[in-house]
Amino acid sequence: MPLNVGSLGDFIREQRDQAQMSLRQLAKAAEISNPYLSQVERGLRKPSAEILNRIAQGLRISAETLYVQAGILDERAGDAAVTTAIAADMTLTERQRTTLLQIYAAFQAENTTHRGAEDSASPAKEH
Structure with missing residues (x-):
């Protein structure tokens, strides 16, 4: 699944605006640098799961x-x-x-695809 970093950045910016936080305040709360957070919001950086976790904690969202x-x-x-x-x-x-989160997501996607193929391949039951 491709990462749409632009929409992620827009979402983070919207959440920050709703929380009435400045970029600097969120960066401090998330313990990341101002320039890095700015790059994430502008869609220039792909944050790791850990960074996303810190940003979520700073925004007080899941x-x-x-x-x-x-x-x-x-x-x-x-x-x-x-x-x-x-x-x-x-x-x-x-x-x-x-890496573990990416592997987990890949297994889920594979199982979803596999289940979909099984469902379409199995003949309809007659009653």
């Missing part, structure tokens, strides 16, 4: 909301607990957490 916007996560009920646990696991490096 990290899953940003994961969905970033295309890391499909909007499904069971995903939230898994992605939250991965993002919060500080025994993993940022790179490991991001």
